[in-house]
Amino acid sequence: MRRVSRLKAMTSPATTDDTRPTVPGSGPRAAPATATAAARADLVFTPEPMLVHERVIDWFEVHARDLPWRAPECSPWGVMVSEVMLQQTPVVRVLPRWRDWMQRWPRPVDLAQAPTAEVLTAWDRLGYPRRALRLQAAAQAMVERHSGEVPDTAEALRELPGVGEYTAAAVACFAFNQPEVVVDTNIRRVHARAFTGDALPGKTYTSAQRKLAVELMPATAPDGGATACAWNASAMELGALICTARAPQCEICPVADLCAWRAAGSPAPTEEQQTRGQGWAGTDRQVRGAIMAVLRTGDAVERDELLEALPLPEASAEQRARCLDSLIGDGLAAQTETRVSLPGA
């Protein structure tokens, strides 16, 4: 692994020098004693990964949120449901839906057999309802191909509908204690700041970022993967609670004194690192969401009345029709004769 990276020159005096530990080897690698002061100021060093692991894992053990899918008694299925619900949806909104879901469908086979209309209604307004369809399809695949159990390897998980690189690794790690490389938006940001020195990781997950994530994984030999899983969970939690996208709380960050981004003077995000939102008003996603909101309220409705009643004055008749047809094509809605409903309702 590259041990020292030459980054942008510091734009302001480091404010954390006084707080850096004096224990030998516990701070960012110091510049060689022979370097001049000018040369030293021009260098920013990446932190020692093992020290960051220890600090962040220790922090996690004290400050981690008490989330139900982290409980020791939570089933692999509970972990998997949480991971799918958490795809692009904040924890606080997932919590109540997850509790209801697990109460209602405590095993994969229970969801596999449920009417799709009920599944979509229970999904409520978590967003991206295709996730609910795929989760049910995944449950059906588990019944058919895995004896109704959640697969215990990332490779097998990856074959399930709606399970991508992140979710496969996360379920394998958090449900089965396997040392997979878990990389979500929080972890990408923590890596970008602490190790790369960037304000934000950027929109796309690059091969360089994946390589860094692999290199940062703790060795698995000593404990069979326990530290690796702890690192995954801890880095994610740090990104969610402290190293946030908007206003990171560096004052209480356990690795503030080791952070490459801080050492570089906390530069603002570059143009390249800006994410740019997708837009919402006027999009098909908004119209589709409005249609789904009506369908979730109950029985079949006349197609024309449904489309007319949408609370979106800006949406043209063409857009409304196109969106309903796309929902039907996605399996999120069904039409018999002129009446529309959730599928199977």
Place this chain on the structure above:
DNA sequence: AAAGCGGGGTC
């Protein structure tokens, strides 16, 4: 690599 896909909280 980029676009499409939901919805709500926050600054």
Place this chain on the structure above:
DNA sequence: GACCCAGCTTT
């Protein structure tokens, strides 16, 4: 009003 959130799938 723009940004952000434990991403996945398709083009």
